[in-house]
Amino acid sequence: MKTIPLHLAWMLLAVVPLSFAQEEVIQEEVIREETPTVAATADLFARDSYRIDTIVCPFKDDIDYEPGDIECALLEVPENRENPDSRFIELHIVKLNSRWGKEEDEDKEDDSDKYAEGLADGRREDPVIYLTGGPGAPVTYYVKRFKDHTLLDHRDLYILEQRGIGSSDDFCPFYGGRNPSDLVTFAENLQAANNNMADCAINARAAGVDLTGYNSIENARDVKALRRALEFKQWNVWGISYGSILGQAYVKEDAEGIRAIALDAIMPLSIADSDEYWRAVQWYDRDLKKLQEICDRQPDCARHYPDIGQRLRQAVQSVVDNPIVVDVKDTELFPSGKAYVFQDIVAFLPFIFFYEQDNYPGIPGLIYAWADAVERRDEILFKALANFSGAGFGDSSDGMRNAIMCLDGGISSLERAGRQDSIDYPVLGNAISSPESLARATALCAEQGMPMRLKDEFLPTQTDVPALIIEGDMDPITPPPNARAILPGFSNGTYVEFPFAGHGPSRSVKCAGHMLNKFYDNPTAEPDLGCVESMEEPQIYAPMYVTNIGPRLMGVYAEDKKKLALPAAWAGSSIFVLLIAFLVLSFAPVIRWIDKRQAAQVGRARVYAWLSATVSIAAAGIIGGAMAVTAEASEMLLIFGLVPWAQYGAWLGLVAGVLGLTTLLTTINERRHGPLPIGTLLGFLLTGTAALGLSSFMLMWGLGPF
Secondary structure, three states, rough: EEEEOOOOOHHOOOOOOOOOOOEEEEEHHHHHHHHOOOOOOOOOOOOOOOOOOOOOOOOOOOOOOOOOEEEEEEEEOOOOOOOOOEEEEEEEEEOOOOOOOHHHHHOHHHHHHHHHOOOOOOOOOOOEEEOOOOOOOOOHHHHHEEEEEEEEHHOOOEEOOOOOOOOOOOOOOOOOOOOOOOOOOHHHHHHHHHHHHHHHHHHHOOOOOOOOOOOOOHHHHHHHHHHHHHOOEEEEEEEEEEHHHHHHHHHHHHEEEHHEEEEEEOOOOOOOOOOOOHHHHOOOOOOOHHHHHHHOOOOOHHHHHHHHOHHHHHHHOOOOOEEEEEEEEOOOOOOOOOOEOOOOHHHHHHHHHHOOOHHHHHHHHHHHHHHHHHHHHOHHHHHHHHHHHOOOOOOOHHHHHHHHHHHHHHHHHHHHHHHHHHHHHHHHHHHHOOHHHHHHHHHHHHHHOOOOOHHHHHHHOOOOOOOOEEEEOOOOOOOOOHHHHHHHEEEOEEEEEOOOOOOOHHHHOOOOOHHHHHHHOOOOOOOOOHHHHHHOOOOOOOOEEEEHHHHOOOOOOOOHHHHHHHHHHHHHHHHHHHHHHHHHHHHHHHHHHHHHOOOOOOOOHHHHHHOOOOOOOHHHHHHHHHHHHHHHHHHHHHEEEEEHHHHHHHHHHHHHHHHHHHHHHHHHHHHOOOOOOOOHHHHHHHHHHHHHHHHHHHHHHOOOOO
């Protein structure tokens, strides 16, 4: 049996414990001692060819873009520049071309355009290199996200898919997909994650991979090599999350090649020197409290969601040593046909929603709905999560991430922070892992041939390069205290904090691209922070309209997507008939007045038919609109519910059913008093039946008012 594998955050995935024979330690140390290294005075870039080959973008069929908007290439680099016998690998490079001058974009305007005031017209010749997060996140995600970013209004954006990720020679592409097994306890689940890491390292070495080449120092050298290969004397740097670590390392490696740098969602380069940087549960608890403060300032939220953190902790405690078990059909993911949900998923599923501030209005209602579902062990919801757990959560390059965490010293720091979190926050702190697994993770870095590099390489960065140090006030994983820790080293740095923002506001806040362009235009000037001042307190959805239609449809789709045809036909045909009826009954009086015709005598049947159609269309429109608004905030919120005003659509749906039944009875009654025109009779009967059908669909599929 297998637990539901949700990708919560790269930090959470990095804490997995490992299990491997102690005898391996000596063997790996011998391997490292025998590896030839380049002398300290040698040119580390002597073997770099700076060869770039253009390629057809590997995501061409997955992302919609016009020819010339996006270009892809491969850069050849040594796998380990410190080893003169190192093999060569190729890194995937993506270029997003500036939109400036494209006619189709000239007429596009949005609310963020007012923050572009002061930007001169024209395309800039100094591009931006984006340093991706994770570590281990593939480039496709960033291309999808940034192809519409306002930074492209004036500048080209290069994205380096870092070594060991995706098309840049991912050395463990089947990381979590090998030998799926039955797991029935939380400890077994942690152990399985350990085995994945061990298997990856063993198989990678057997294939000739030098795991010691996958660290932030070598990553920074790749960025320098790319700048040289593109023949830019200088460029601008933008890094978020792990990209902020890489950005600090890159400043040390290539300060003369940087015009200006913007770092967002900060994790200090000197990660191994502090236990506080990795206090993930402390930061999570901090955000839960800040969200509660927002909620308490809004009467409806305060009334319906009085203790968000405690409600989550109650749900977590209900599954400790008592996991949720559901039967599933997907025996490829779950060999025994059963999926297990442990406390880590219960505790940290809401955590991922704190990354994006657009989710914040729905998080209080989500946590309460999630806690209710956990405590009643909602089979429909957990089957849906199990069936879709392999979609969209397994594309991170975990082997590269493990190497970075080990060689940079993140694992040892995380162990110490995790132990403290488990003491200070016993419910959430002990839901993420265990002290034993954290200790094994630290030890096994060395056992797998990935001990931490020299600490001197990770000393805090000291630079006078113009910089923006950016944070989201409610970032759940790299919060403001981390950003303030590196600020003293940036003598020309400006600290920028977006209120009510999550992880990486420079990529998610619409006007942030204008802020970055202004900064890159004149890095030494006082930054224009008008975009920051645009942030407003989120208006919480209270009470969120809770419905299980999302999980139910997901479940049907996973079982047999052809079965979706029945509910689709049910709702679709009802709405189609009702829309026709609404249009005909609404405009028929006008047409009759123009033609000077008398209406057929049908008593009150016509009025009830018109009311049935009108109320039904209103109900469908409100529910559809609520789904659209909810999905715009976060598609995942649809699993739990909709914005509060969806309840009006639910009530109207119930009223529509009553009116539909009334229409049928009234029409039949009028028929008894005398014949009705056949078209009129059929129209009223169809309208009443469709209204009754739509209402019953809503009630049966979880869109009722109760």
